[in-house]
Amino acid sequence: MSQPAQPAAAMQPILRVFRLSHFGLGPKIAVVVLSLIVICSILAPWFAPHDPLQMDPLSRLKGPMEGHPLGTDNYGRDILSRVLIGGRLSLYIGILAAVVSVIIGLVIGLVAGFYRMADAIIMRMMDALMAIPAILLAIALVALNGPSVTSVIAAITIPEIPRVVRLVRAVVLAAREEPYVEAALALGSSMPKILIRHLLPNTLAPLIVQGTYVLASAILTEALLSFLGAGVSTETPTWGNIMAEGRLFFRIKPDLILYPGIMLSLCILSINLLGDAARDMLDPRLKKRAG
Amino acid sequence: MQFKSRNFDASPVALTAENLTVTLPDTAGQPQVLNNIDITIRQGETVCLVGESGSGKSVTSLAIMGLLPEALQVTQGRINLEGRDLLPLTQVQMRELRAARVAMIFQEPMTALNPVLRVGDQIMEVMELHTELSAAERRARAIAIMEQVHLPDVPRIFRSYPHQLSGGQRQRIMIAMALVLEPVLLIADEPTTALDVTTQKQILSLIAELQRVHGTAVLFITHDMGVVAEIADTVYVMRRGEIAEHGPVEQLLRQPRAEYTRELLTAVPSLSPRAPRPAGDEAVLQVTDLNKIYGGGGLLRKLPETHAAKDVNFTLHRSRTLGIVGESGSGKSTVARCIMRLIDPSSGQILLDGKDIASLGRNALKPHRKKLQVVFQDPMRSLNPRWKVADSLIEGPLNYGTSRREALAEAGRMLEFVGLPEGSLRRYPHQFSGGQRQRIAIARAVMMRPDVLVADEAVSALDVSVQAQVLSLLDQLQQELGIAIVFITHDLRVAAQICDDVIVMQQGVVVEQGSAAEVLVHPRHDYTRTLIEAAPGRKWDFQNFREMTEVNHADPA
Numbered sequence: 001m002s003q004p005a006q007p008a009a010a011m012q013p014i015l016r017v018f019r020l021s022h023f024g025l026g027p028k029i030a031v032v033v034l035s036l037i038v039i040c041s042i043l044a045p046w047f048a049p050h051d052p053l054q055m056d057p058l059s060r061l062k063g064p065m066e067g068h069p070l071g072t073d074n075y076g077r078d079i080l081s082r083v084l085i086g087g088r089l090s091l092y093i094g095i096l097a098a099v100v101s102v103i104i105g106l107v108i109g110l111v112a113g114f115y116r117m118a119d120a121i122i123m124r125m126m127d128a129l130m131a132i133p134a135i136l137l138a139i140a141l142v143a144l145n146g147p148s149v150t151s152v153i154a155a156i157t158i159p160e161i162p163r164v165v166r167l168v169r170a171v172v173l174a175a176r177e178e179p180y181v182e183a184a185l186a187l188g189s190s191m192p193k194i195l196i197r198h199l200l201p202n203t204l205a206p207l208i209v210q211g212t213y214v215l216a217s218a219i220l221t222e223a224l225l226s227f228l229g230a231g232v233s234t235e236t237p238t239w240g241n242i243m244a245e246g247r248l249f250f251r252i253k254p255d256l257i258l259y260p261g262i263m264l265s266l267c268i269l270s271i272n273l274l275g276d277a278a279r280d281m282l283d284p285r286l287k288k289r290a291g
Numbered sequence: 292m293q294f295k296s297r298n299f300d301a302s303p304v305a306l307t308a309e310n311l312t313v314t315l316p317d318t319a320g321q322p323q324v325l326n327n328i329d330i331t332i333r334q335g336e337t338v339c340l341v342g343e344s345g346s347g348k349s350v351t352s353l354a355i356m357g358l359l360p361e362a363l364q365v366t367q368g369r370i371n372l373e374g375r376d377l378l379p380l381t382q383v384q385m386r387e388l389r390a391a392r393v394a395m396i397f398q399e400p401m402t403a404l405n406p407v408l409r410v411g412d413q414i415m416e417v418m419e420l421h422t423e424l425s426a427a428e429r430r431a432r433a434i435a436i437m438e439q440v441h442l443p444d445v446p447r448i449f450r451s452y453p454h455q456l457s458g459g460q461r462q463r464i465m466i467a468m469a470l471v472l473e474p475v476l477l478i479a480d481e482p483t484t485a486l487d488v489t490t491q492k493q494i495l496s497l498i499a500e501l502q503r504v505h506g507t508a509v510l511f512i513t514h515d516m517g518v519v520a521e522i523a524d525t526v527y528v529m530r531r532g533e534i535a536e537h538g539p540v541e542q543l544l545r546q547p548r549a550e551y552t553r554e555l556l557t558a559v560p561s562l563s564p565r566a567p568r569p570a571g572d573e574a575v576l577q578v579t580d581l582n583k584i585y586g587g588g589g590l591l592r593k594l595p596e597t598h599a600a601k602d603v604n605f606t607l608h609r610s611r612t613l614g615i616v617g618e619s620g621s622g623k624s625t626v627a628r629c630i631m632r633l634i635d636p637s638s639g640q641i642l643l644d645g646k647d648i649a650s651l652g653r654n655a656l657k658p659h660r661k662k663l664q665v666v667f668q669d670p671m672r673s674l675n676p677r678w679k680v681a682d683s684l685i686e687g688p689l690n691y692g693t694s695r696r697e698a699l700a701e702a703g704r705m706l707e708f709v710g711l712p713e714g715s716l717r718r719y720p721h722q723f724s725g726g727q728r729q730r731i732a733i734a735r736a737v738m739m740r741p742d743v744l745v746a747d748e749a750v751s752a753l754d755v756s757v758q759a760q761v762l763s764l765l766d767q768l769q770q771e772l773g774i775a776i777v778f779i780t781h782d783l784r785v786a787a788q789i790c791d792d793v794i795v796m797q798q799g800v801v802v803e804q805g806s807a808a809e810v811l812v813h814p815r816h817d818y819t820r821t822l823i824e825a826a827p828g829r830k831w832d833f834q835n836f837r838e839m840t841e842v843n844h845a846d847p848a
Binding site: 178179180182183184186188189193201 | 631633653657660661663664665667668669672673674675677683686687690691732735736739
């Protein structure tokens with residue numbers, strides 16, 4: 001006769017779960033690191049010591065020196081400024097791609113989960129989308145439209161959408177069987193109302209978690225596309241572009257790759273740590289199993 | 292009523308718990324979950340532990356098994372199994388003892404069995420861990436015990452996976468696993484609660500039979516007084532972690548000493564049907580030749596079909612209650628869901644106030660939905676956990692154009708009517724007990740001023756005392772508002788309490804229908820008789836602490 005335990009998340013408004021004081025040490029450090037990276041990137045134009053595009057043929061491939069704390073690259077551009085500025089576009093593309101894919105995925109997933117008729121067709125389309133590799137799609141888009149931020153965001157977003165759709169659909173399929181949804185039907189609530197007011201809130205918690213993973217993967221994919229030359233135009237500094245250029249001088253001056261690489265790794269690591277922390281808080285059972 | 296009246300004073304003691312106290316050490320105030328529990332169980336004796344949810348009966352059994360969750364701690368007392376104190380034992384020693392000396396069976400055999408192992412192997416695994424027997428001997432013993440629990444076609448079931456067996460068969464496998472090592476004590480935690488009454492009857496007599504053969508002591512945990520009357524030698528009534536009363540079963544049922552036992556017994560609904568009420572003449576709901584067939588269709592080949600409801604006919608008048616009674620799979624819920632149009636009937640008519648709603652589309656249906664409301668079984672899940680009570684209550688009226696202010700005012704009045712404290716409107720469902728939540732669900736349905744209320748097992752998840760309150764609330768609503776109720780239940784006692792008319796369903800077919808007094812007292816169909824006969828404790832009048840005086844319910848013998 002014991003009553004089934006309610007998931008903790010269901011009891012309280014979602015955002016109250018995310019209190020900094022609830023985080024462990026690792027996620028706390030992640031918050032600090034990520035905030036630093038984001039603030040530095042946003043403020044970079046005012047705070048970077050040099051113009052990241054300004055070349056100085058006289059001091060090329062120099063080590064750390066006065067005025068250039070991290071040294072210079074093969075055109076004599078300041079590495080620190082480039083890495084800071086480069087983060088701007090990387091983060092911008094990552095965040096935009098994550099937000100767009102979560103929103104589109106959420107809408108499609110809600111429809112697929114709730115309307116049986118649409119489900120089969122939508123899910124087969126999603127399977128097809130999932131089969132397209134991001135890299136190949138990016139190369140195709142860049143070949144068609146030329147290198148642009150929009151092409152890169154589209155190339156990252158399209159393969160991510162099916163993952164979000166599957167997640168949302170699974171949550172909706174489970175939630176729509178709940179008696180309170182049937183009760184709402186009996187109370188004369190329309191389908192869109194049930195979708196938005198009863199089912200949507202159930203998807204938010206897993207979506208927040210999934211969103212962090214999409215964000216990390218988007219930033220990584222952007223860097224990868226730039227590195228391969230399929231991303232934004234090569235003269236724009238992004239972490240991927242800086243590394244791509246640095247590759248040529250890797251033997252002479254490995255720090256060209258090292259610094260943007262460190263920034264990228266720290267950024268991804270922090271986001272993933274935060275995602276895990278968010279997941280543990282929203283579903284404490286998962287944490288127990290993993291630990 | 293034939294109670295067990297054997298005397299066990301001479302039998303050796305199997306288990307004693309002395310001054311057993313369990314607390315929640317990490318919670319503020321260190322609340323006591325069990326408070327000085329004393330229990331004695333002798334060899335061959337069946338001790339029933341009765342109580343409502345939260346009374347501590349399951350904690351008691353887990354403490355004996357050494358399986359308490361980490362949050363709980365035994366702070367005081369002794370548990371002696373054949374004279375050996377169990378509390379100081381290590382995990383390893385306890386594991387050795389479990390299965391070999393103490394075994395346990397649970398409410399839900401599906402989750403207690405491993406779904407990916409054949410059941411025969413699972414029985415053999417118990418012996419592998421605890422005995423030195425060879426594989427062939429283990430196999431022989433597994434087959435022998437499976438025969439003892441009366442499983443049909445043992446060789447086939449031996450090779451079956453749990454999902455291929457029925458609920459009753461799975462519980463038999465659990466019992467076989469529990470008894471294969473001949474334990475001194477068998478703890479059964481609500482082992483028949485999830486089963487149909489006819490299966491429950493078989494399982495109860497199986498446990499009694501095996502107990503006679505093996506001389507096992509049984510600690511039987513249940514909330515059902517009917518079951519207690521059938522099987523107990525000695526009864527312990529628990530309340531809020533304490534033993535309220537204990538004694539031989541007959542004495543406890545005839546002369547309960549504790550006030551709480553009295554309350555518990557008087558809350559047990561009587562099997563004798565309510566006094567017939569005059570039939571109204573205004574039919575609000577008329578169902579004609581309703582059919583629901585699941586499956587079929589399929590793109591390339593025809594999928595197998597299930598006829599879940601077959602030619603169901605009934606008429607429901609204003610202010611009356613119609614019970615649909617049957618075991619699981621009888622199609623009673625299918626009928627309810629068809630009436631509610633939560634699923635589409637395959638054929639037939641559903642006349643609501645004279646208008647056929649069986650084939651109306653979603654939009655055409657909306658004005659009629661208002662007149663048909665539903666209360667579900669599980670009060671935990673029938674309210675959106677993220678919504679305040681107020682929002683749940685006004686959802687329906689808002690859909691039909693009532694202003695928010697008016698709806699809120701009405702919600703306040705309605706909550707008061709169903710007996711919830713002021714201020715409940717601003718709270719969330721998890722802040723209420725199961726019974727209170729069911730009241731909220733009823734209030735939500737009644738907010739729409741329906742003509743017909745469908746109650747799908749609406750009191751089955753509640754404790755008996757709460758059950759009685761909710762039933763009387765439904766009765767009161769019916770009298771004041773003239774609502775007609777379709778009451779779906781598997782529990783004949785509840786049906787007898789609330790229904791004017793009864794439909795008995797079996798495998799999608801209505802086998803008998805008529806007034807409750809007729810169907811429950813003079814059943815004509817064999818299946819109805821079997822159901823009534825299987826109702827535990829049916830010869831005992833719990834409310835008056837005596838045998839049923841007159842035969843005002845069926846006696847198939």
